[in-house]
Amino acid sequence: MKNLLFIPIFVCFVLLSSCEKDELTLPAEVNLAFSMEPYPAETGLKAGGGFEVNQGTIIIQSLEFDGRRDQGEDYFFTKHFDNSLQAELHNGNVNQQVSFDIPQGVYNRVEIIFSLGQEGENAICLQGCFQRGPLDEVPIVFEYSFTENVRIKAKNKEGNEQIVLKKNNPSTATVLVDIPFMFQLVNPGMVQLAETTMINDEETILINTEKNADIFNLLATRLEKSMRVIFE
Numbered sequence: 001m002k003n004l005l006f007i008p009i010f011v012c013f014v015l016l017s018s019c020e021k022d023e024l025t026l027p028a029e030v031n032l033a034f035s036m037e038p039y040p041a042e043t044g045l046k047a048g049g050g051f052e053v054n055q056g057t058i059i060i061q062s063l064e065f066d067g068r069r070d071q072g073e074d075y076f077f078t079k080h081f082d083n084s085l086q087a088e089l090h091n092g093n094v095n096q097q098v099s100f101d102i103p104q105g106v107y108n109r110v111e112i113i114f115s116l117g118q119e120g121e122n123a124i125c126l127q128g129c130f131q132r133g134p135l136d137e138v139p140i141v142f143e144y145s146f147t148e149n150v151r152i153k154a155k156n157k158e159g160n161e162q163i164v165l166k167k168n169n170p171s172t173a174t175v176l177v178d179i180p181f182m183f184q185l186v187n188p189g190m191v192q193l194a195e196t197t198m199i200n201d202e203e204t205i206l207i208n209t210e211k212n213a214d215i216f217n218l219l220a221t222r223l224e225k226s227m228r229v230i231f232e
Contacts, residue, residue: 027101028165036089039179053128056089110154117147143208154229182226
């Protein structure tokens with residue numbers, strides 16, 4: 001009689017385990033978005049009122065998702081874009097909408113690897129202006145032309161690494177570029193002394209590997225750490 005009772009209990013356990021496993025394979029929709037935190041800077045220089053960086057674009061060739069969870073299998077995928085993904089950081093406009101179906105569940109760690117850049121184009125371009133005098137505003141352009149992989153550990157909106165994805169409850173993963181962190185070591189005095197370049201008949205502070213390389217190096221070394229991915 002004991003053996004007969006064991007059989008239905010065992011069957012129920014197997015069915016429940018199977019249901020839990022099936023639940024953890026159901027897809028949760030995740031949409032990709034882009035944003036930036038602009039940089040305002042004030043200065044005590046009499047010649048001007050400081051500088052700001054408030055526009056930016058980014059180009060992405062591919063991305064990899066690496067998600068680890070205790071319940072359910074870990075999940076990995078790679079997405080290559082036939083046409084490079086191009087996004088305007090200041091307004092979120094993209095040349096193509098990107099979304100993914102990822103198995104629902106509690107992810108204890110999510111890392112996303114972006115392959116930045118495109119031959120002949122700047123992987124990241126940031127723009128702003130420097131108030132050199134009361135009536136003298138000079139554009140600022142930062143160009144980062146390298147193609148490279150950037151690995152980012154994603155967090156939730158509370159700043160924790162645990163990310164919960166649920167079916168029928170679409171999430172947004174926002175790629176945020178923290179411009180204040182990136183420009184933290186660049187002060188207005190450095191910008192005022194920077195070399196200018198004529199672009200489209202306009203005097204411009206161009207920052208790249210050839211122009212104002214000292215400022216470029218300060219920014220480039222902080223680029224990867226200035227990028228965030230936030231799930232909400």
